[in-house]
Amino acid sequence: MSSSETTTAAARTTAGQGGAVRIEDVVHRYGRGRETVTAVGPVDLTVPAGEFVVLVGASGCGKSTLLRLIAGFEQPTHGSVRVSGAAPHPGSSAGVVFQTPRLFPWRTVRGNIDLALRYAGVDRVRWPEHRERLLARVGLEGTEKRRTWEISGGQQQRVAIARALAAERPLLLLDEPFAALDALTRERLQEDVRLVAAQTGRTTVFVTHSAEEAVFLGSRIVVLTKGPGTVALDLPIDLPRGDVDAEELRTSREFAELRARVAHAVKSAAAD
Structure with a gap:
């Protein structure tokens, strides 16, 4: 497997x-x-x-x-x-996703995902692995370093979905x-x-x-x-x-x- x-x-x-x-x-x-x-x-x-x-x-x-x-x-x-x-x-x-993404605009895509992982209690050393998996799942590979205002509305909502999935509820x-x-x-x-x-x-x-x-x-x-x-x-x-x-x-x-x-x-x- x-x-x-x-x-x-x-x-x-x-x-x-x-x-x-x-x-x-x-x-x-x-x-x-x-x-x-x-x-x-x-x-x-x-x-x-x-x-x-x-x-x-x-x-x-x-x-x-x-x-x-x-x-x-x-x-x-x-x-x-x-x-x-x-x-x-x-x-x-x-995990909850709202009508608007409700992301933190001063953070990058990576920063928004990492914050969700921190609140989910995921060990910090495992953040890169989890982040990569989450971004791949919602089709956002390669966007880690971009600010949320630099990506489209659809991509922002994908980040919100990835963030909701981070805790694996x-x-x-x-x-x-x-x-x-x-x-x-x-x-x-x-x-x-x-x-x-x-x-x-x-x-x-x-x-x-x-x-x-x-x-x-x-x-x-x-x-x-x-x-x-x-x-x-x-x-x-x-x-x-x-x-x-x-x-x-x-x-x-x-x-x-x-x-x-x-x-x-x-x-x-x-x-x-």
């Missing part, structure tokens, strides 16, 4: 030991008294370890709120959220990470994330409002109703995963049928 195959196998083993998400009777509200707004719930949802779940719905349906609850950034008003059997803890339960959360990118860059990064998830076996929860993005990425799609968000559709996606021809997949009849079904469900859920 090659070194890359060994790394992939080890990552899969690590991911398989945790990352499962259990959401039980969760309701989340903002404000107090007459100003209270229910953003989510009630929601019951189980994400088994290794699954790629996409939360999709119209703006304001609570999908980003649900992701923040899974990350541990917020606590539910009612019910419980568990990651690998325990309450989520920000920074340690999951079994759970990866992504909140509309490609929304601000052009169509071509978005498609390329979709392919990267899909491949990374297949190679590492990490449990992944991805937020989007796009039916096409949801079908391309997910092994399962959860459509949320308009706020307060509840589950309107929970749909397994039976499409090939791993190293597949992305263009062939996107133009297949099965893909088109699933995209139409999800788009109809999102539209119906937003109208109810």
